[in-house]
Amino acid sequence: MIQERDFEGVLVECSLERWQEKLVGSHPELEGRMDQVRRAIAHPRLVLADTSYTNRKHHVIEVAPGLFLDVVVEYRYLPMGIRGRVVTAFLRRRLSGGIRLFSNGGRLP
Helix, strand or coil: CEEEECCCCCEEEECHHHHHHHHHHHCHHHCCCHHHHHHHHHCCCEEEECCCCCCEEEEEEEEECCEEEEEEEEEEEECCEEEEEEEEEEEECCCCCCCEEEECCCCCC
């Protein structure tokens, strides 16, 4: 299970069931990368607005030269405050689309 605070202090969660069935089930390359997903949520190098969903953000870290982990978090407004849940995550070679909402230094394409 993942429970991390994002760069703005919002609690983001991903159940073990969702991790296995949705994330690793759809993207087997994520097997063994749960710690990297946690790091992308808590300490992203870059956060992009989603181009299709206004309540989603892409938390991005570089996991190898030219290889990025993109963790998509959906935010919900609940009576007890804002909560996030991991919708999906995947590896990508290029960064494109979305407005940069946050950048934590360093050079990214």
